[in-house]
Amino acid sequence: MTTAKDAGVSLADVAKRANVSQATASKALNAKFDVSPKTRARVERAARELGYVPNTLARGLTGGRTGTVGVITSDLDGRFALPILMGVEDALGADRVFAFLCDARGDDLRERQLLKSLIQRRVEGIIIVGNQTDERPSLGQDIGVPIVYAYCMSDDPRDRSITVDNYQVASVAAQHLIDIGRRRIAHISGEAPHSAARRRKDGVVDTLASSGLELSGEPLFGDWSEGWGRAATAMVLDRNPEIDAILCGSDQIARGALDVLRERNISVPQQIAVIGIDNWELLAANSRPSLTTVDLNLERLGRIAAQCLYDPDAADRSGISYEPGAIVIRDSTIPRY
Amino acid sequence: MTTAKDAGVSLADVAKRANVSQATASKALNAKFDVSPKTRARVERAARELGYVPNTLARGLTGGRTGTVGVITSDLDGRFALPILMGVEDALGADRVFAFLCDARGDDLRERQLLKSLIQRRVEGIIIVGNQTDERPSLGQDIGVPIVYAYCMSDDPRDRSITVDNYQVASVAAQHLIDIGRRRIAHISGEAPHSAARRRKDGVVDTLASSGLELSGEPLFGDWSEGWGRAATAMVLDRNPEIDAILCGSDQIARGALDVLRERNISVPQQIAVIGIDNWELLAANSRPSLTTVDLNLERLGRIAAQCLYDPDAADRSGISYEPGAIVIRDSTIPRY
DNA sequence: CTGAAAGCGCTTACAG
């Protein structure tokens, strides 16, 4: 058990009890070489008996590793931060590195201050987690430690950014609809200013074109909400009643679409198939019918970002990595029987 | 700008450039007393010119404060951790304390290891964030630093726990329904083994009793999902068609209820009012009609937990604090015109 | 108001 008293036990105490020098005690407890098995056993025993708890701070001071990184989220509130954090956690845990979690709350000044504080604490790297996939201003090149942008991307190509491949993600969705035989596909998406909305639209259009198809009607941009999904679906149904599928820019929008289709007694997917993007389980798994969608693999994205920090030749690999998503098939495109 | 080179600048360098001793430089940069304004100005200038970045690690070593706490979540995946983390972040930020975020992933052994690692890093306190409000095994009394349980509660009364007042939260919901004139109220909730489900039921029953009312039909327990909300609502409608309100144990369940009512052309709230618990915005704000619910105030809960860690007489105040929620009125009980 | 000295707990060359 780790108790209060332990905090008072230092390496010197352990060394004394084991009748060795502090240097030897240090080696015995850390490196595996240069210590006789007998001595090591003695030191280890002393450490155990005393309930010795090494002080990581002191170790860091010696110029060695601090074993910490900083994670600055721009907005913890958003839905994307969490899975990314999980991935970061996962990757760091394996190396016994700890993450300082900081929330800039969308405030640039606060972000800068956090950055500075993290440097003071001698973090070995910093991950900036954005709340959208758009470009954001670079924090600069001479931070002193590796820095990587996750989800968002830096506007400076010398920085390393890991983001979602919006184009690919949408292509996968479109291809799936084509694969199940749909030919008259409408597209409803979120906020046009977001690169996510624009790139996804491009992915859809290009993929359809590869099969000699065109979108049924103009793509509709609004926001990423259920409400917009409902409104847009009603519009689409009026303007293009011939459609046999709706490709939605997000799961929230898709939920709205499903809602309206159900209300109008249009069977999904028999008459109209519906597909979302995000694989937000809460939304996708609980709808009627359950929603086919594209998983963004955010946890993986977080893991990659964390690994970049400790990648020896990360410097060579600056620039933006676009990470692919994968389709998750549910009943809104291929119903189970 | 904070640059790579800075990492090499120490207090000694600053002192030299300012022509003072290191001790004086330290005082000039930290404490406000015992240094002449002129000297301080000189030191500050030197520090600025050199781009001096104090090493927080060394400061911590001196026996002073490390300015760090550990936060161990049992499951980042859950929906409750995030708002709590935000509150923690908020409270700590004011004191320039940083939080190590660790995810135990529901693994007790891993949790213990994390606890130990955090102690090695000399955190000044630890917050254990549970993913449900039930009791959990205490981590013990002699950790060496203050420890507080948030959302979940420790089974040892000597520990400090901050959790949701499930009884009050449900009472508020019930009272609201009574206030708008409902008398025949059904209750659909989540998993019976969860104290959240049981205490909420008690709150509902007692509050109704205070007004001389009884629940319409037996309370229904299932899980916290939309699917269960739909199934249970259908049952309730069959067995107790006379009801004029449904009090749901969570917003997810309420979404399911709303869905079925809409399908059956039962107007909400005119014929049947619906209320949830959680105030999960995504769900509550986007339903049709929008959902009245009880906000759990989780951010506040996180803030309180963080403050406890630095509360001088926290020792006296062991035990469990039950934090109240507050109603958020939307269209499912009082429609806007 | 200022500074020399000791110490925080550890690790790392460098001798033996």
Place this chain on the structure above:
DNA sequence: CTGAAAGCGCTTACAG
């Protein structure tokens, strides 16, 4: 294989 010594970067009594 073992140990004495120096040093990591800072702060804190203690003299002056």
